[in-house]
Amino acid sequence: MKVIGLAGWSGAGKTTLLTRAIPQFSKQGLRVSVIKHAHHAFDVDVPGKDSWRHREAGAAEVLVSSGRRWALMHELRGAHEPRLPELLAKMSAVDLVVVEGFKREPHRKIEVYRAANEKPLLFPDDPGIVGIATDTAVETRLPTAHLDDIEAVAAMMLRSAISLEDVLAKSEAED
Secondary structure (H helix, E strand, O other): OEEEEEEOOOOOOHHHHHHHHHHHHHHOOOOEEEEEOOOOOOOOOOOOOHHHHHHHOOOOEEEEEOOOOEEEEEOOOOOOOOOHHHHHOOOOOOOEEEEEOOOOOOOOEEEEEOHHHOOOOOHHHOOOEEEEEEOOOOOOOOOEEEOOOHHHHHHHHHHHOEEHHHHHHHHHHHO
């Protein structure tokens, strides 16, 4: 199992890029999973539905299952937010896990940069950034690919991905 991250400012197009790259990976026969960091309270179920009511009543975990999918919701109830290694350990084995967000974690990342965002590039200050997907020319020695060249972005992501074991070792070294 390999891991690569996408990092960038809000509005840079990380989610759009990822939703375009996943089918590219699938065409190559790869199984891909995603871990996405949210910066706010969020719901994956609908208020008023049974799973929401169970969670609101105080259940620590609620697992919802159907013939099409299952989802596990775990309430922290005041406990610390899990770091990336803890979340990676919960993932089923796949070929590639793409991490969206968690920019303070030490895994390798591809920066998603859109000029119209008018924000500074992250790569000069983040040694974890190993490539840039962008819509403009960037002066760097890092590999770059245009945001619309999904094949090139996907190839850069795969080349830059490192094993789950290496991600966990890097994280332990930083603790």
